Amino acid sequence: MDALSGLLSGFSIALQPINVGLALGGVGVGTFVGMLPGIGPINAIAILIPVIFAAGMPPESALILLVGIYYGSQYGNSISTILLNVPGTASAVVTAIDGHAMTRDGRSGPALAISAIASFVGGTLSIFGLVLFAPLLAAWAIRFGPAEYFALMIFAFSALSSFAGGSLVRALASTGFGLWLATVGLDPNSAIPRYTFGQLQLLDGMDFVVVTIGLFAVSEVFQLLEETDRGQEAAAAIGRVAVSTKELALTGWTMLRGSVLGFLVGVLPGAGGTIASFLAYSTEERMAGRSGRFGQGDIRGVAAPESANNAAANGALIPLLTLGVPGSGTTAVLLGALLGLGVTPGPLLLEEQPDLFWGLAASMYVGNAFLLLLNLPLVGVFVKALQVPRWILIPSVAALAFVAVYAVNGSAFDLVLMTAFGAVGYLMRIFGFPLAPVVLGLVLGPLMEKNLRRAMALSGGEWGVLFDSPIAITLWAMAAASLLVPTLLRRWTRELVETTPEEGL
Amino acid sequence: MTEPPGDAVTTPTGTGPASTDDGDASRAAGAGPSGSGADRLVGGALLVGGIATGLEATTFDVAFLTDPVGPKALPLFVAVTLALAGASMLARPREGVGLPPRSAAIRMAGAAGAFLIYAAVLPWIGFYLATTLVVAALAVLYRGPAKGGLAAGLVLTTVLWLLFVILLALPLPVGELWTR
Incomplete structure (x- = not known):
């Protein structure tokens, strides 16, 4: 009942012309950037943040736009995955298997259509989950004290490090690097400078927009230079973007199962779309048994991961909004944006700013409907963008990144920092360090330190306070399990490990 | 004006002169996949960087503590994480890092x-x-x-x-x- 009335009030916000426009703009930009190499959701969001701040957009509108990009890019990413077999993020790797196989069979039309429909199903069902579960989690989290928050953040770090793909040691080093960056600048409690190297510009600390754009966008500009020696792939011609009712009937349950699974996995920090799409795919493959043609262009092999990763993306918004603790690089950037807009996500958000939460949820229905309606007829237009030569596309992306970074403080020093982080990000990529934990560490680090110091101040310096409540102990246990379980799982199943290093889920 | 790019990854502290060049050196010298040498360099740089981070953290002294933890705790935790990760990479370096041509x-x-x-x-x-x-x-x-x-x-x-x-x-x- 509550959720229903909340949603109704949310629609009164989401249906305001400006917000409809922003939802449409968000999913449009999201589809576009999700498809192109070099940008991806995390960069698109980071690049837009200074613009949004400068434009003085109200928080609910800003959030509608940013989240539109966030879930729109999930779909855009599938377009290039299906047509060109170049999964831009790890969560699309599974889609590539059957999606590209369908393209080779000349069935790219149905593949794109089912991807749009599955994304829509996963997206809309998970918004349902969002409005049902977020209030419950918020009501529970209201009892969290600083010690519980500290433990929760440790869990977020350990889970992301553990699921980031590749080596746990390197992921932990990435997290440590991010936390170190968070300490740069004046310590808020004692006002002593930490790791500023005597640079006045560093007293204010590292801006997450500068770091994110450097690590992700600029390093991608470097990385793609390496690939220019290879030719640019041409996208195959697309047939009619539609599915038959038979195909729809075949994939109906697949999409439902994928959505539920994806949502549940998405709520957990760290796991996100990659794990969700792998699990959904392997579940369907097993259930189909001999009747399936998985790996050779089975349409269910597209429907399953597509519904799962969209549902997971929305599920990941729950811990962000109700606990204020993101579980991925991209949601960490969203948290940074919210904090910059003067919104502190957490259990009180629903009570104190119901318009923000319900308006966002309602706008996600609007945005997902736009995605489906626009993409079925317009996918051919979007694909044209894949034909723009790299030498125009990448420098343009770089110039956008420069403007955004410069707009943060109006300082050229930030451009130097950005370049440095670009080089760092490139080296991290080739040496197998995941980038997302750096952003999470940078954004969450100050909050983690604040909660630690608050908990210790309350206890008078007694460290036992961190393990004093059942909730805290549970969270510590979950943190430990998230580090140990995947390592053990890897011993048994080689499959899950074979993910490419993730790029900001 | 600032440290050379590539410094911050290998030595988050930027204080260890030995490690400052690691990133750039391995990149400039790199032609094709390498053995475990480059990875060992990064591990060593992380270890040195972690130790330097920790040493620097011990200088964060405040006259009177406003809270029992103080500004040292998180940096020390970070320092230990980085140093342990570096040591682990040194012990078990990865072969064939894809250095650019x-x-x-x-x-x-x-x-x-x-x-x-x-x-x-x-x-x-x-x-x-x-x-x-x-x-x-x-x-x-x-x-x-x-x-x-x-x-x-x-x-x-x-x-x-x-x-x-x-x-x-x-x-x-x-x-x-x-x-x-």
Whole structure:
């Protein structure tokens, strides 16, 4: 009942012309950037943040736009995955298997259509989950004290490090690097400078927009230079973007199962779309048994991961909004944006700013409907963008990144920092360090330190306070399990490990 | 002005001179996949960086503590994490890190140089000229035609001007050279 009335009030916000426009703009930009190499959701969001701040957009509108990009890019990413077999993020790797196989069979039309429909199903069902579960989690989290928050953040770090793909040691080093960056600048409690190297510009600390754009966008500009020696792939011609009712009937349950699974996995920090799409795919493959043609262009092999990763993306918004603790690089950037807009996500958000939460949820229905309606007829237009030569596309992306970074403080020093982080990000990529934990560490680090110091101040310096409540102990246990379980799982199943290093889920 | 790019990854503290060059050295020397040497260098740099981070953290003394933990705790925790990760990489380095081929590495260095020059001249020659030039330079590095790159730069700069200055009323630096 509550959720229903909340949603109704949310629609009164989401249906305001400006917000409809922003939802449409968000999913449009999201589809576009999700498809192109070099940008991806995390960069698109980071690049837009200074613009949004400068434009003085109200928080609910800003959030509608940013989240539109966030879930729109999930779909855009599938377009290039299906047509060109170049999964831009790890969560699309599974889609590539059957999606590209369908393209080779000349069935790219149905593949794109089912991807749009599955994304829509996963997206809309998970918004349902969002409005049902977020209030419950918020009501529970209201009892969290600083010690519980500290433990929760440790869990977020350990889970992301553990699921980031590749080596746990390197992921932990990435997290440590991010936390170190968070300490740069004046310590808020004692006002002593930490790791500023005597640079006045560093007293204010590292801006997450500068770091994110450097690590992700600029390093991608470097990385793609390496690939220019290879030719640019041409996208195959697309047939009619539609599915038959038979195909729809075949994939109906697949999409439902994928959505539920994806949502549940998405709520957990760290796991996100990659794990969700792998699990959904392997579940369907097993259930189909001999009747399936998985790996050779089975349409269910597209429907399953597509519904799962969209549902997971929305599920990941729950811990962000109700606990204020993101579980991925991209949601960490969203948290940074919210904090910059003067919104502190957490259990009180629903009570104190119901318009923000319900308006966002309602706008996600609007945005997902736009995605489906626009993409079925317009996918051919979007694909044209894949034909723009790299030498125009990448420098343009770089110039956008420069403007955004410069707009943060109006300082050229930030451009130097950005370049440095670009080089760092490139080296991290080739040496197998995941980038997302750096952003999470940078954004969450100050909050983690604040909660630690608050908990210790309350206890008078007694460290036992961190393990004093059942909730805290549970969270510590979950943190430990998230580090140990995947390592053990890897011993048994080689499959899950074979993910490419993730790029900001 | 600041430390060379590539410093922060290997030595988050930037205090260890031995490790400052690691990133750049391995990149410049890199041609094709390497053995475990490059990975060992990174591990060593992390170890040294972690130790330096920890040493620096011990100097964060405040006259009277406002809270029992103080400004040292998180940096020390970070220092231990980095040092342990570095030590573990040293012990078990990874083979065959995909270092870029020499020609790509040179073009990457060119791009980084172009970005730094851009940052240096931006306040001076202004956003419009600097951005047009940096887009053209990048286009050439991406093996595009020089004239086409210049044209792309002009078009893009115009679009950005329309977007930021006209639509959003966000001023972009015009350049001291022209306003003086």
